[in-house]
Each structure stands twice: as C-alpha cells, then as structure tokens.
Amino acid sequence: MEVFLANINHLESVSILFDKYRVFYNQPSNLEAAKNFLKERFNNNDSVVFAANDNGKLVGFTQLYPSFSSVSMKQVWILNDLYVEELYRRRGIANLLMNVAEEYAKKSGAIRVSLATQISNVTAQKLYESRDYIKDEEFYHYALGLH
Template identity: 45%
Template sequence: MSVQVRQATVHDLDTLVPLFDGYRQFYGQPSDPHGIRAFLGARFAHHQSVILLALDGQGAGLGFTQLYPLFSSVRMVRTYLLNDLFVAPHARRRGVAAALLREAAAHARALGAASLSLSTALDNAPAQALYESLGWQRDRQFCEYGLAL
C-alpha cells in the first residue's frame, strides 16, 4: 500500500472528520461530526496543534496523528505530546501507523523539539510493541496522574 503523510490544513477537514469520528468511537464516544469539525477547526484557527494526515495513492484518508506543543521548564526545551493516533480499520497492519509515527518524529525534530511523548492503555500490547519497535521507551522514572475538572 502506498502511504503519503503530510501536514493537514483546515482544507482537509472533510477527510479528517470521519477519521477523527472513528477515533473517538474507538474510545467509546458517540459520533459527533459537527462537534469534531468545530473542535478541529478551532485547533487550526488558533494554531494549537499539528495534525499529520496519512493518505493512500488516490488521496483517501487512512489515518492521522495530532501533536500538541509543550515545553519542559526544567530542560528549557520544546517537546510535543502525541495525543491522538488513529488508522482506519481497513488500513491497519499496513504500515500506516509506523509512517505517521516516523513523520511525527521528523516534524518535531525539524522544529527543534527535544522529545515526543505519548500515553497508551496498559493493555494495548499491539500499540506498545509498535512504539518500542520504533525506538520509543517506556518511562520507568515517573508515574503519570490526572485530575478531572
């Protein structure tokens, strides 16, 4: 399968919305194309994230990843949170996720970032195996916490 990965723009919303909807439904959320279009449109309008889009040879959407810029105060460097990664069911196990992860790393490097980070479910062994095969390392020094507001 031929896979092209490029940075998405607001003009890609028609391709991104169904992919993002599939991503949210994978995590048990209801379908909400209108809300997704507004959410992604705001990210583009305010330059709050970078979305990388994977396309097949005919330009159909295969998957995406979304990066949010962060900064490490201690290290005084830019980092990125790889917050979302999704591949359409018909395109899985064809190298799309690996292509998105490689492009995310290249994009962050090109912008001078010191690192990328992500979180995944403890029982998501396939994703963990993919990450580790591409050089990602599990954090063994810090525990991650959250506070619902």
C-alpha cells in the same frame, strides 16, 4: 501512500477519522463536535495534524500538541492521537505517520516526543516499543478530572 501536513482545507476528511478515533476509545460518535474541535485547533494553531492519503482517500492521521520542558528549557511534542482506518491497518501506515511526526519534532528543535496509550492497547504499545519509545518507570503521571 503519502503523508502530509493537514490544514483547514482537509477539515471534513480529518474530522471523519478523528470521530472514528474517539469511538475507538469508547466515546460516542459526534461528527459535528469532532469537526468543531479540529476547526478550532487549525484556526488557533494549537496542534499539528499529519494525514495519510491512499489514492485520494484519507486513511489515517496523527495529531501533535506543543508543550515545553521547564527543566531542559526546550519544546516537547505530545503525540496525542494516532489512528488508521481498520481496513488499512498492518500496512505500515502508523509507522509512516510516526516517522513524519518525529521528523517534524526534530526539525522544530524539540527535546522529545511524549505519548500515552491505554494499558489494554497492546497493539499500540508494541508499535511504540518497536520505535524505541520507553515506558516511563521514573515518573508517575497523574490527572485530575475537572468535570
């Protein structure tokens, strides 16, 4: 299993995984929109995508978005997406993807990696907690929908 930094040349394969990731979170499948979204991220350097390759087939990915902490005056990476094909789950691929993402964040000088997951996604919560991610009990996080 190889994990590598994806780029625009991997758009087709990563878009398929990204579309499946969105379907996992109850969004309608839209491969063309997924491809356009990722193409824009790659072209604008808005995010960093790592992909897991198993003998020439992409089987998982994670996407990091840059942010900053004003208090610490340091960079923060938001691990916004993590997905592994269903047939490849429970093989340590999510851990490999997270290892590479966390190492990338450390090398960039970031102060932390932040993430969020659905309350019902107990599998993901177990993974994150096994990696020493701490559920925030100090801050409430709010969001305003702008639809």
